Amino acid sequence: MAQDSNLIYMDNGATSFPKPPGVPEAMLHFLREVGGSPGRSGHRLSQEAARIVFSCRESLAALFAAPDSRRICFTLNATEALNTALLGILREGDAVVTTSMEHNSVMRPLRELARCRAVSLEVVPSDGAGRTDLGGIELALEKKPRLLVVNHASNVTSAVLPLDRVGALAKAAGTLLLVDAAQSAGVVPIDVQRDGVDILAFTGHKGLLGPQGTGGLWVREGVDVNPLCRGGTGSNSELEEQPGFYPDRLESGTHNAVGLAGLNAGVEFLLATGVDVIAAHERKLATRLLEGLNALEGVRVHGPDAGESRTSVISFTIPGMAPSEIGFLLDEAFGVLTRVGLHCAPGAHRTIGTFPEGTVRLSPGYFTDPEEVEKVIEACAYVVRKMGGGR
Numbered sequence: 001m002a003q004d005s006n007l008i009y010m011d012n013g014a015t016s017f018p019k020p021p022g023v024p025e026a027m028l029h030f031l032r033e034v035g036g037s038p039g040r041s042g043h044r045l046s047q048e049a050a051r052i053v054f055s056c057r058e059s060l061a062a063l064f065a066a067p068d069s070r071r072i073c074f075t076l077n078a079t080e081a082l083n084t085a086l087l088g089i090l091r092e093g094d095a096v097v098t099t100s101m102e103h104n105s106v107m108r109p110l111r112e113l114a115r116c117r118a119v120s121l122e123v124v125p126s127d128g129a130g131r132t133d134l135g136g137i138e139l140a141l142e143k144k145p146r147l148l149v150v151n152h153a154s155n156v157t158s159a160v161l162p163l164d165r166v167g168a169l170a171k172a173a174g175t176l177l178l179v180d181a182a183q184s185a186g187v188v189p190i191d192v193q194r195d196g197v198d199i200l201a202f203t204g205h206k207g208l209l210g211p212q213g214t215g216g217l218w219v220r221e222g223v224d225v226n227p228l229c230r231g232g233t234g235s236n237s238e239l240e241e242q243p244g245f246y247p248d249r250l251e252s253g254t255h256n257a258v259g260l261a262g263l264n265a266g267v268e269f270l271l272a273t274g275v276d277v278i279a280a281h282e283r284k285l286a287t288r289l290l291e292g293l294n295a296l297e298g299v300r301v302h303g304p305d306a307g308e309s310r311t312s313v314i315s316f317t318i319p320g321m322a323p324s325e326i327g328f329l330l331d332e333a334f335g336v337l338t339r340v341g342l343h344c345a346p347g348a349h350r351t352i353g354t355f356p357e358g359t360v361r362l363s364p365g366y367f368t369d370p371e372e373v374e375k376v377i378e379a380c381a382y383v384v385r386k387m388g389g390g391r
């Protein structure tokens with residue numbers, strides 16, 4: 001439920017809201033009582049700040065079943081994590097395979113690397129619901145590229161890749177696997193060892209239920225990522241070269257410790273509640289939304305069916321009506337807050353045939369009530385009626 005009871009927040013795919021109890025409190029506690037710079041000064045407030053940052057690393061390691069929390073490196077968001085991984089792994093002339101469902105935070109750095117480092121790029125096509133065929137990935141891996149980068153859960157259609165099977169294919173090819181978990185972390189169980197992930201990029205402010213300005217990269221032991229940025233780490237200060245050990249190798253400059261205090265509380269909430277419980281609640285909401293929207297004549301839902309491997313993100317269009325117009329009506333008349341357009345993923349919209357106008361995206365979250373879902377369905381029915389049943 002949104003804080004303003006007249007609003008129905010259906011935009012958790014962009015950023016989750018509200019945050020669980022404990023998140024704002026942890027941030028306020030940091031600002032009011034702690035305040036020190038983590039890992040810099042030796043005094044008690046700096047040590048307490050370092051303890052909070054360490055605790056956040058440990059919570060994330062527990063969530064992703066990562067063996068060593070020191071391999072979790074904090075960034076500003078998933079975009080910075082993905083840029084760090086792509087620019088820090090790919091060298092002149094390397095080959096990389098990806099899918100047609102990627103976000104611009106993967107495609108833009110890849111296009112730049114194709115231009116400036118002659119990196120060759122193969123894009124495996126996905127189907128009209130955004131599902132990527134594993135056979136296509138297997139075929140592309142026959143050329144033994146250096147890196148496979150995949151979107152775990154689509155921010156446009158919700159299709160979820162079977163990560164363990166993708167990981168096994170990458171391992172067999174000797175290809176590194178980088179996973180964009182921006183839409184899956186916190187709503188789809190991830191076990192980096194079981195799933196054969198080499199590098200996991202995540203954002204803190206969506207399914208992990210933390211504040212904006214947090215995110216990170218988990219890098220498997222034995223894989224090295226060249227830093228995007230170098231500077232003060234509070235360690236090895238006698239050296240003018242960047243430390244070689246993690247997380248300091250990828251974490252220069254003062255942390256967003258206030259944000260990490262909030263992220264820690266968000267991930268602790270997830271661990272206490274259980275990703276399975278969260279996923280089950282969201283699946284129920286999505287199933288009802290899909291049922292309600294599919295029953296409306298003139299509405300086209302894009303993405304996998306309710307029983308398939310998917311998250312709760314739902315994209316729809318009403319032929320003859322611009323997504324921006326639908327989103328405006330839903331907001332203006334019903335307080336239903338959605339995200340319309342291309343969702344920073346033009347390739348995904350080309351794949352499902354909704355480029356260039358895009359779709360209307362509904363993304364309920366753990367704090368969405370079933371009654372709110374009913375109101376959203378009624379609001380969509382009103383929009384369709386206003387259009388004369390679609391055109």
Ligand SMILES: Cc1ncc(COP(=O)(O)O)c(C=O)c1O
Pocket residue numbers: 013014077078079080103105151153154155180182183203204215344
């Ligand atoms: C699939 C996907 N990848 C990457 C991102 C980028 O996340 P952030 O904006 O937190 O950097 C998003 C966020 O919209 C996303 O949905």
